[in-house]
Amino acid sequence: MNLPKRMLVANVAWAQEIARRDPHFFDTLAQGQRPQVLWIGCSDSRVPAESVTHCSPGDLFVHRNIANLFDPADDNSMSVLEYAVAVLRVKHIIVCGHYGCGGVRASLMPPAPHLPHVNRRIRPLCDLAQAHRPELDGIAPEQARIDRLAELNVIAQVQRLRGHAVVARSESPPLVHGWIFSLANGQLRELASGYESVSATPNFEPALKPA
Numbered sequence: 770m771n772l773p774k775r776m777l778v779a780n781v782a783w784a785q786e787i788a789r790r791d792p793h794f795f796d797t798l799a800q801g802q803r804p805q806v807l808w809i810g811c812s813d814s815r816v817p818a819e820s821v822t823h824c825s826p827g828d829l830f831v832h833r834n835i836a837n838l839f840d841p842a843d844d845n846s847m848s849v850l851e852y853a854v855a856v857l858r859v860k861h862i863i864v865c866g867h868y869g870c871g872g873v874r875a876s877l878m879p880p881a882p883h884l885p886h887v888n889r890r891i892r893p894l895c896d897l898a899q900a901h902r903p904e905l906d907g908i909a910p911e912q913a914r915i916d917r918l919a920e921l922n923v924i925a926q927v928q929r930l931r932g933h934a935v936v937a938r939s940e941s942p943p944l945v946h947g948w949i950f951s952l953a954n955g956q957l958r959e960l961a962s963g964y965e966s967v968s969a970t971p972n973f974e975p976a977l978k979p980a
């Protein structure tokens with residue numbers, strides 16, 4: 770059986786299992802969505818939003834792209850944010866990066882000639898790396914340097930989101946949080962809490978231990 774076929778078969782089993790546990794689950798699902806969280810994460814296959822947080826269909830409104838970037842000039846990012854805040858009225862926005870991020874690693878290397886779209890996409894990350902060049906240059910192991918930039922990137926997206934008019938001028942602005950996921954142990958770490966952002970300064974400490 771080919772992979773897509775296996776996935777379709779697995780879907781049938783999944784739907785039956787959910788319905789067996791909760792006969793009304795799909796009726797409720799079909800009536801509409803009321804997620805409380807907008808998740809902005811990396812496209813990396815190893816960081817599936819619902820799986821790592823034990824969430825269910827209907828819990829998260831999700832936007833994923835390479836290196837979990839929020840780009841106000843990108844209609845994809847902006848339309849998701851606008852809909853989440855203005856229509857769904859989410860209470861939280863979670864930016865989730867991860868250690869070992871390929872997009873972050875790429876931003877510290879020369880542009881790959883065969884990846885023009887990726888190069889353009891991660892341009893803000895290259896600028897961020899440049900802005901933190903002294904600190905990053907002082908981190909010797911390459912992986913630790915990449916992981917530190919992954920943290921700085923999460924913080925940068927959090928700040929950008931908190932300052933964006935769609936969030937800041939909302940009737941009831943959602944709280945914006947910054948998390949990072951460790952592939953090494955499957956755990957999330959909070960880099961910035963929306964509950965402690967009154968001054969718009971993320972609650973951020975240097976990395977305890979890159980994973």
Ligand SMILES: [Zn+2]
Binds near residue numbers: 835
């Ligand atoms: Zn990534």
